[in-house]
Amino acid sequence: MVNYSDIKNKYKIEVKKTAQSELAYLTHFLHAESKIENEGYKAKVKKYVNEGLIQESILEEPYFQQKLNLNWDVPFPPVKSDFTFIDLFAGIGGFRIALQKLGGRCVFSSEIDKAAQQTYEANFGEVPFGDIKEFTSYEISDLEIDQMIPDHDLLAAGFPCQPFSLAGVSARNFLGMSHGFHDQDQGNLFFDILRIVKVKRPKVLFLENVRNLKSHDNGKTFSTIEMMIKELGYSFDWKIINSESLVPQRRVRTYMVCFLNQKINFEFPEISGDPLPLKNILEEKVPETFTISDKLWQGHQNRSRRNKERGTGFTVKLADLEKPSNTIVARYYKDGKECLIPQENSNPRKLTPRECARLQGFPEEFILHPSNSSAYKQFGNSVAIPVIFKIGKNIQKFLVKE
Ligand SMILES: C[S@@+](CC[C@H](N)C(=O)[O-])C[C@H]1O[C@@H](n2cnc3c(N)ncnc32)[C@H](O)[C@@H]1O
Known part of the structure; x- marks a missing residue:
């Protein structure tokens, strides 16, 4: 039995820059279960073959994972699989934690941000691939996509919300269009998802986005999607769902579930119940460094007063610990204004990164990024795991192997 941490040291698996596809190939290869699944990665890990860990003969085993005999000493090791999924725009793996808990096995992940990749590797023992466009750009043929991305049952993606200038253009036309046209919209990441769907035909798509996706660009974005x-x-x-009865945070998000088998009568879970109080997740001893400075606190108050007089904009309020927090956003680390915790005889404090992790339902064993600003940003971008888990449970029923 070999520990993942030993392999990590031996092969120097450490995210230092975004474009480290070699490490992504190696770690994806180590996670692959069968020969068929690793076919796309195999050629890329030749360098490691016969360096002690990976023997040429193992590569030919149909279920070579068992022969590798790896001990995944990471907080969220791969599970015995009921279904497979891919984790796009993976962030720090909020979808992955929920789907693994449901018995899903991740066969491909992609995330462009270096710090998020570092957190992901620390928790799952897998370096995500970087820019998804390396797999979906128009120089890449359908056949190549098919070979590079393993087959999977479920495609998960909390994709960035961007405007569409293509309302009214059909998917078929879009995907078959000339370069010039695509270039106008090549920034739009939804189309990268679409390209993968077109080629891989997963059984189900599970997508998450901001609340106002529905009204974005006068409804054009949503109707195009x-x-x-x-x-x-x-x-x-x-369905638009508020997470506040599952985690003590008001986080209202749009969730989309799409089945290839259109006869499936999918229903979103009923998520109801009393909102949870923020006090449930607070740490007992919080270092003073989280207390905001006089200057920042004064600034918040001055801005609030001006906004109040004008009747517009944000007014700072201390959090009510008996109620859920406001939505934690990526910029929270800057001034903490979305949620300031009152303190006796001192300025209020920001939430700690661990408290933010709890607000999103991350388990305690989740390893945080060592830089606080990166950790805040990552939790602000992430999903509320218990919501994903509940919706995932309703999806899973339809993924039972025939
Ligand atoms: C809204 S966040 C999703 C977070 C994720 N659902 C989680 O639970 O942590 C969107 C993510 O997409 C990533 N991203 C943006 N452009 C990308 C690209 N071209 N390729 C891969 N990832 C990208 C961002 O870095 C960001 O982490």
Whole structure:
């Protein structure tokens, strides 16, 4: 039995820059279960073959993972698989924690941000691939996509929300269009998801986005998303859900679930119950460094007063510990204004990164990024895991192997 941490030291698996696809190939290879699944990664890990760990003969075993005999000494090791999924725009793996808990096995992950990749590797023992466009750009053929991304049952993605200038264009036309046209919209990451869907045809798509995706760009963004997914032959169900009865945070998000088998009658779970109080997740002893400075506190108050007089904008309020917190956003680390914890005889304090992790339902064993500002940003971008878990449970029913 070999520990992942030993392999990590031996092969220097450490995210130092974003474009380290070699490490992504190696770690994905180590996670792959069968020969078929690792076919796309195998060629890229030749360098490591016969260096002690990976023997040429093992590569030919149909279920070579058992022969590698790896001990995954990371907080969230791969699980015995009921279904497979890919984790796109993976962040720090909020989807992955929920889906693994449901018995899913991740076969591919992609995340462009270096710090998020570092957190991901520390927790799952896998370095995500970087820019998804390396797999989906228009120089890459369908056949290549098919070979590079393993087959999977579920595609998970909390994709960045960007405007669409393509309302009214059909998916089929879009995907078959010339370069010039694509270039106008090459920044739009939804189309990268679509490209993968078109080639890989997963059984289900599980997407998450901001609350106002529905009203974004006068509703054009959402109707384009719905139309394009339906044109690829999928059903399209969506629901706006507030997480506050599952975690003590008001986080209202749009969730979309799309099945290839359109006969499936999917229903979102009923998520109801009393809002949870913020006091439940607070740490007992918090270092003074989290207390905001006089200057910042004064600034918040001055801005609030001006905004109040004008009747517009944000007014700072201390958090009510009996109620859920406001939504934690990526910029929270800057001034903490979304949630300031009152303290006796001192300025209020920011939440700690661990408290932010709890607000998103991350388990205690989750390893935080060592830089606080990166950790705050990562939790602000992440999903509320218990919501993903509940929706995932309703999806899972339909993924039982025939
Ligand atoms: C809203 S966050 C998703 C977070 C994730 N659901 C989680 O639980 O942590 C979107 C992520 O997409 C990543 N991203 C943006 N552009 C990307 C690209 N071209 N390729 C891969 N990832 C990208 C961002 O760095 C960000 O972490």
